[in-house]
Amino acid sequence: MLVEHRALENYWHVVAEVADVGSEPLAVRLLARDLVLWRGPSGGLVAAPDRCPHREAPLSSGVVHDGCLSCPYHGWTFGAEGRCVLVPSSGDGRPVPPAAHLRTMRVAERYGLVWVCPGEPVLPIPTITADDDPAYRRINTGVDVWSVSAGRMTDNFLDISHFPYVHTGTFGIESNTEVPKIELAQLDDDFYGYEYTVEVGNEAGAQSSGIDTAVVTRRMTTGFNLPFTVRSTIQYETGLDHLILLCSTPVDDVTSLFTFVIWRNDDHSVPAEDVIAFDRAIGAEDKRMLERVRGVLPLDQHETVSVQSDRPSVEWRRRLLVALRDGATGGGDRGSE
Numbered sequence: 001m002l003v004e005h006r007a008l009e010n011y012w013h014v015v016a017e018v019a020d021v022g023s024e025p026l027a028v029r030l031l032a033r034d035l036v037l038w039r040g041p042s043g044g045l046v047a048a049p050d051r052c053p054h055r056e057a058p059l060s061s062g063v064v065h066d067g068c069l070s071c072p073y074h075g076w077t078f079g080a081e082g083r084c085v086l087v088p089s090s091g092d093g094r095p096v097p098p099a100a101h102l103r104t105m106r107v108a109e110r111y112g113l114v115w116v117c118p119g120e121p122v123l124p125i126p127t128i129t130a131d132d133d134p135a136y137r138r139i140n141t142g143v144d145v146w147s148v149s150a151g152r153m154t155d156n157f158l159d160i161s162h163f164p165y166v167h168t169g170t171f172g173i174e175s176n177t178e179v180p181k182i183e184l185a186q187l188d189d190d191f192y193g194y195e196y197t198v199e200v201g202n203e204a205g206a207q208s209s210g211i212d213t214a215v216v217t218r219r220m221t222t223g224f225n226l227p228f229t230v231r232s233t234i235q236y237e238t239g240l241d242h243l244i245l246l247c248s249t250p251v252d253d254v255t256s257l258f259t260f261v262i263w264r265n266d267d268h269s270v271p272a273e274d275v276i277a278f279d280r281a282i283g284a285e286d287k288r289m290l291e292r293v294r295g296v297l298p299l300d301q302h303e304t305v306s307v308q309s310d311r312p313s314v315e316w317r318r319r320l321l322v323a324l325r326d327g328a329t330g331g332g333d334r335g336s337e
């Protein structure tokens with residue numbers, strides 16, 4: 001099983017988009033635990049177990065006033081850093097029981113995403129340098145729920161040998177089945193993976209690529225950052241760069257959140273909705289396939305058969321297993337080698 005690995009608590013996981021957190025508390029589920037998110041008195045996010053310490057009511061059913069979250073059951077109210085600031089039944093001036101304060105966890109906003117680390121982070125949130133580059137625009141795409149184990153998603157995002165089978169409705173070329181030899185390398189501080197060149201069908205993607213030929217050549221890199229983040233970079237011959245950060249979050253063993261973020265150095269002439277629509281169609285093809293595969297991807301590599309084209313996934317799984325067993329880190333230079 002996957003989520004029983006406590007070491008997963010020591011990584012950052014995407015639980016929502018920043019735009020999802022409004023004036024109401026937001027319920028999210030991570031690693032089989034219910035959490036509540038809200039914007040605290042100083043404007044920063046607060047993340048805590050979605051359980052009132054009084055009688056366990058879901059705090060996500062409560063209301064937020066001036067950054068303080070009130071429980072819907074008896075009105076206990078929680079402010080900055082989850083501290084209980086009011087127990088109405090006790091009247092004014094009575095001290096609050098120390099155990100009434102919420103055990104908050106680390107939460108960060110990056111790339112329009114809300115990241116939570118329930119434990120002590122062993123790796124930072126991966127750096128996407130394009131995010132600070134004014135030549136690039138960032139496009140957030142929403143969060144979807146997949147009935148798939150997060151491990152199967154990451155395995156899929158590192159794999160190109162499924163393109164001619166799974167992606168025939170978007171960019172896969174059915175005859176293009178052979179995968180050139182893959183050489184793995186450190187791509188930068190945070191991502192480990194490979195570079196490759198691939199010919200893809202361009203009829204459905206002509207608007208996104210800005211090229212009107214039936215087939216286009218993409219220069220690509222694909223790499224992982226533990227535990228479940230994959231970055232793909234696509235470079236077209238026109239100089240257009242299209243980066244995708246693919247985030248899979250274990251809700252439980254066989255349910256995951258999926259969100260992706262796009263960065264492009266384009267002239268904004270293609271509306272964001274159209275860029276999203278094409279990449280979302282690709283994701284939907286993966287989702288359709290993966291939701292037919294049952295259970296958790298075995299981390300023991302002897303339980304599945306791998307070939308040369310699976311090298312990136314084999315290496316990701318090897319490092320993930322080490323990280324989960326030993327509490328070690330991996331995926332980037334930072335502490336992994």
Ligand code: FES
Binds near residue numbers: 054056057071075076
């Ligand atoms: S259960 Fe929350 S105040 Fe009683």
Ligand SMILES: [Fe+2]
Binds near residue numbers: 157166167282286
């Ligand atoms: Fe795919």
